Amino acid sequence: MSWSAAIAAATALSALALLSIIALLSGDDPSLAAAALGTAAWWGTAATLVLQSAALLWGRRRATAPLGCAAGLCLVLALVFPSGVFTITALPVLVASFLAGLTGAWREVRRWALASGVLVAAAHMVNGSAEGRTDGWNLVLQAVLQALVVVGLPLLPASVIAAQRATNAARRETLAAVSRERDAKISEAVALERAAMARELHDIAAHHLSGISLMASAVARQTASAPDEARSGALEIRKQSNAILEDLRRLVGLLRDAASEDEGVKTLATLPGLIETARATGARVDFALRSDERRKPGAGVSPLGQLAAYRMVQESLTNASRHAPGAHCVVTVDDRDPHRLRLTVRNAPPGRQARPASGGSGFGVVGMRERAALIGGSFDAGPADDGGWETRMTIPRESGHDLPEQSA
Structure with a gap:
């Protein structure tokens, strides 16, 4: 009833x-x-x-x-x-x-x-x-x-009860809206985290695997003519494979909320090691650091900014090895500006006998641009004057680290 x-x-x-x-x-x-x-x-x-x-x-x-x-x-x-x-x-x-x-x-x-x-x-x-x-x-x-x-x-108490019902209904609707908004923010945060993980995995895997591919090609050519060099190349392939496995383990460890080791932190100080790794694959890479003697290189650049700088150089070298194999690359870190850090990676055009990769996913450039935007910096990439390719990133320093102006 x-x-x-x-x-x-x-x-x-x-x-x-x-x-x-x-x-x-x-x-x-x-x-x-x-x-x-x-x-x-x-x-x-x-x-x-x-x-x-x-x-x-x-x-x-x-x-x-x-x-x-x-x-x-x-x-x-x-x-x-x-x-x-x-x-x-x-x-x-x-x-x-x-x-x-x-x-x-x-x-x-x-x-x-x-x-x-x-x-x-x-x-x-x-x-x-x-x-x-x-x-x-x-x-x-x-x-x-x-x-x-x-x-x-009778309308008086009925109106009071109806108003209380409407208020309770509005409160429930507000709580439901807040709950939906919270769920949406959580979903957005999860999506952003997944995108960040995808970029990180792309940067790690693409860099190491491109080097492994180049070294494997060199080893294949040297097997008969230069067995000792082929053996060294095979050992380097093993080293690169171990490196990518270690980076992937570290990333998975971060996802599991495990404390990462200090040696796994990527900063400007680790760029020379990255350059040496690229050279070990046969790439011709020069590194130039233009710093100010009045402060330590990279002073005022946040850990996230230094990670973005490292990944930018790593991804740029990877793209150069894919699209301009054997081309000469120059990595420049300009640390003289008191307000911002500038990085430039420039590679010469590929040689006539080079076989560039047919194409890429395009996630590398997108990832570098997103990293720059995340830290309040800027990023651009495009053809160089000599027909090569150049990537540029600007990273701002945190407040309180600017150099004082010199008195006249």
Whole structure:
């Protein structure tokens, strides 16, 4: 049984029980004699109460319809069977008014409450006039008070409860929105972390595997003509393989929240080792550091900025080995500017007999640009004047590390 059916049944039973009690007491009150048990007025009132209670079932579809129907039935009863028990019909109207204020929209409830109040007041005046009352102004005042009490008074607590419901619903919606926003931020953070891991894996794997590929080609050519050099190249391949495995283990360890060893931190100080590794693969790489004697190289550059610098050089050398194999490369670190660090990696155009890679994923340049943006720097890449390729990154220093201006 739905809540509206339960309310309708309870209202009908309560009103009929009250009508029966009043009818049993009609012998002691001459004004109630016309509504004695079994009379036409009694049956008419009972039928009206049942219809008014049945109108409450409409509340499932429209909250204000039962109020207007119950008030209209009051007027019909007053016109057909006026009696002293007429006031019992106020009970279903009161219940209907409370339900309308509880579940209906206030703009619609306001119009129906006004119309229902007019109907209840009119019914009270018609019933009083039929009983022979001649005190007109008193009758009008009582009719207005009847309408205010029966229709207006239940709207007050109903409105308070409805406002509390709306507030709770808004609070739940706000909490749900906050929860959705938090989940979205978590998903975004996870996506960014996955992108960062993908870039890191790309930088590590692409650099080492490109070197291994070049060394393997050299070993294949030297196997017959220069076995000793081929053996050295094979050992270097093994060294590079171990290096990539170590880097991958370190990255996985970071993902597992394990403390990384200091020797695994990539900084500007580790760039010479990176250059030596590239030279071991047969690449021709020169390294130039232009520093200021008044501070340590890389001073004021954050650890994240130094990692970005290392990865930029690593990725640039990898791209040079893929697209311009055998070309001369120059890595320049300009540390003289007191506000920012500049890195440049430039390679000459590939030789006529070189076989550049057919293409790449494009993630290397994207990763370098994203790393620069992450630390507030800048990155650009493009063809050089001699037909080669040049990549440039600018990394800002943290505040407090700028050199003071020299006094005149």
